[in-house]
Amino acid sequence: MSKVIVITGASSGIGETTAKLLAKNGHQLVLGARRDSKLQQIVTDIKAAGGTAVYKSTDVTDLSSVKALAKLALDSFGKIDVWMNNAGLMPHSEFIKGKVDDWNRMIDVNLRGILYGINAALPSMRAQKSGQFINMASVAAHAVHQGGGVYSATKAGVLMISEALRQEEAAAKSNVRVTVVSPGAIATELVENVTDPTTKAALEKYYQQTAISPDRIASSIMAAIDLPADASVNEIVIRPTGQE
Numbered sequence: 396m397s398k399v400i401v402i403t404g405a406s407s408g409i410g411e412t413t414a415k416l417l418a419k420n421g422h423q424l425v426l427g428a429r430r431d432s433k434l435q436q437i438v439t440d441i442k443a444a445g446g447t448a449v450y451k452s453t454d455v456t457d458l459s460s461v462k463a464l465a466k467l468a469l470d471s472f473g474k475i476d477v478w479m480n481n482a483g484l485m486p487h488s489e490f491i492k493g494k495v496d497d498w499n500r501m502i503d504v505n506l507r508g509i510l511y512g513i514n515a516a517l518p519s520m521r522a523q524k525s526g527q528f529i530n531m532a533s534v535a536a537h538a539v540h541q542g543g544g545v546y547s548a549t550k551a552g553v554l555m556i557s558e559a560l561r562q563e564e565a566a567a568k569s570n571v572r573v574t575v576v577s578p579g580a581i582a583t584e585l586v587e588n589v590t591d592p593t594t595k596a597a598l599e600k601y602y603q604q605t606a607i608s609p610d611r612i613a614s615s616i617m618a619a620i621d622l623p624a625d626a627s628v629n630e631i632v633i634r635p636t637g638q639e
């Protein structure tokens with residue numbers, strides 16, 4: 396069944412790859428991120444391949460911008476079946492480096508952005524008595540390493556927010572499903588946003604040796620979306636087979 400699927404952070408990496416796979420399989424896509432030109436190209440690619448997609452420049456740290464993305468979905472297709480809270484960043488650094496701006500950006504995008512997505516989409520899902528959130532966490536939600544304290548805190552927060560939402564929607568009998576995706580190392584632009592040069596060099600080396608294609612994540616997400624509505628995948632933990 397064709398679904399209306401909104402994806403934040405759809406201009407690269409996991410978001411872009413998942414959007415293209417879902418569109419190829421007949422779903423209708425609504426894409427948001429800040430880089431307008433990237434989104435425009437992705438929508439052009441999707442349409443050229445016979446799919447359906449619209450986009451809107453979106454900053455997930457701005458509630459009105461996130462609500463405008465939800466409005467685009469409702470105006471274009473009349474409903475929101477799936478909202479994928481995917482936008483995120485991982486500028487690791489040790490606390491002694493004092494990268495307060497990076498800490499704040501992670502809290503704003505990785506945590507506040509997810510809450511704004513829920514705020515924008517949940518009322519219409521409640522009204523139609525069906526829906527699904529796909530919230531991007533990470534294996535870093537389950538374990539912390541040096542330099543990753545703030546990132547892990549935000550991603551562990553995504554787990555807690557998602558589980559509370561799942562319980563609330565189950566209690567309300569709203570048929571809204573909640574799926575957390577916790578990937579390991581995936582080859583995307585994520586490491587490009589690391590601002591501490593030493594950490595960035597180490598991460599680039601690690602990702603070159605370890606990371607797998609975002610295709611793998613996209614397939615897992617599509618499986619969770621395509622599952623019959625009476626079953627809900629609550630978390631997908633997926634990492635490279637060789638990742639320790």
Ligand code: NDP
Pocket residue numbers: 403404405406407408409410427428429430431433453454455456481482483484485504531532533534577578579580581582583584585586
């Ligand atoms: P990318 O850097 O390729 O994608 C991140 C996306 O987030 C981009 O499309 C970017 O778009 C968007 N974004 C960043 N800030 C904002 C903002 N303020 N408003 C809207 N969009 C924003 O990395 P990934 O594809 O890897 O990351 C996707 C998700 O997967 C993230 O939540 C990440 O934490 C998670 N993840 C990734 C892993 C990996 O190894 N790659 C592992 C575990 C989790 P733009 O700049 O155009 O706004």
